[in-house]
Amino acid sequence: MTIYAASVALLAAGTAAQAAWPERPIKLVTGFTAGGGADGVARAVGEALGRKLGQPVVVENRPGAGTTLAAAMTAKAAPDGYTLMLLTTTNAISPAMYNKLPYHAATDFTLVGSVARGPMLIGVAKTSSIHSLQDLIAMARKSPGKLNYGAGGVGTTPHLAALVLQREASMTMTHIPYKGGSETAAALIGGQIQVQFGTPPAMAPLASRTRLLAVTTSQRTSLVPGVPSVAETVKGYDVMSWYGLAGPAGLSSDVVTTLAKALGEVLQDDVVRKHLGTLGLEPYATSPADTAKIYLSELQRWANVIKQEGLRADE
Known part of the structure; x- marks a missing residue:
């Protein structure tokens, strides 16, 4: 086989491998215990995502330390699309509450899309x-x-x-x-x-x-x-609970595109929308780029508030 032919074969094999994603079950990590609101969001969205993608999406609960244990697990996972995380507002709060986290909240994740939002x-x-x-x-x-x-x-x-x-x-x-x-x-x-x-x-x-x-x-x-x-009454006030989908930094654009498309379709599903409503949430679909802006904005906002108030979780 010539070098050219071998290169073409390798390229074709690589393309086929990418197109095959997902080939096995996907893990969806949440930083909360089973049975709570965030767990309910993860299971409803995960089940519907699994149907869209043709592979099961299995929720894994990793509670503790203000969701930082789950975030660290996700950040350290291989960026192959098989480990995802349901982010919440808590994930934007915790980096300012804890010292010496084993991940960098602003750079160690690939944002896929928003999932839901709701008031308190x-x-x-x-x-x-x-x-x-x-x-x-x-x-x-x-x-x-x-x-x-x-x-x-x-x-x-x-x-x-x-x-x-x-x-x-x-x-x-x-x-x-x-x-x-x-x-x-x-x-x-x-x-x-x-x-x-x-x-x-x-x-x-x-x-x-x-x-x-x-x-x-x-x-x-x-x-x-x-x-x-x-x-x-208080002009400009706005605080919401926010949920988003993310993976480790370095997720391929193909995986992100596939996930974002599937997530957008899931959020149109009447069963999912109804379930989110029972949790006091409304579906909230945003592009990967807009989701990243929301997440980074939330990180900065809560870091400022926590600094002003002098709060720490690990003192």
Whole structure:
């Protein structure tokens, strides 16, 4: 065989190998435990992706250290398209909360596409004298630090949403950390706290006993009809829960293109859209380039907030 013929054969073999992706099951890593909201997103989207790609997408839960264990595992994986990760807002928060991570959050991932986004809710007990966000702000300004609020643990998305609101509305409340949304909701009803910041699913079980004041996204949402946005009172305020799909740095453009196309189709699936709605989320499709911009912007935003507030997770 001539050198030319051999080169053509190798090129053809390489093209065939690329075209064959995926040839085996794909791992979808999430930094949260099974049964939670992020796990639900991963399983719904993963199952639908598997049908589109013709290979199973198997969810692997690697919780711990603010999703950094899962992120490190993904960053160190071979960039062959067989290890992906469901990114969340927590992945944009954790790099500023932890020292000496074994990966570089801004450069060690290939962004494929956004998956979903959704608001957090601000609520009070139905027996509360606070009937609007304006009431809450006025009370917090009048008696700085007197109002206790729950928003999960330190450095969680609800906690940071509360910190941003306090800074932008020039008010002060006291954070009482809780392990999760259901525990926080119970504290709200029990009177240990006066305000809760949480996701729609976390606040839903006690909805009949709570009053919603606002959603944290810039506009009202059909997910929670009739509830005003914070931005209607505090101009420019916008905090959302965001989910995206990523792989290790160095994913081939062919794999990214195939994945992005399949993901876009999955997000049009009525079953997937309905499931996301039950989790308080709406489908959110963006191109790989726009997804990278969103992720990098979130990294920078939360790094600034965390620095301003002096938060650390590993001290």
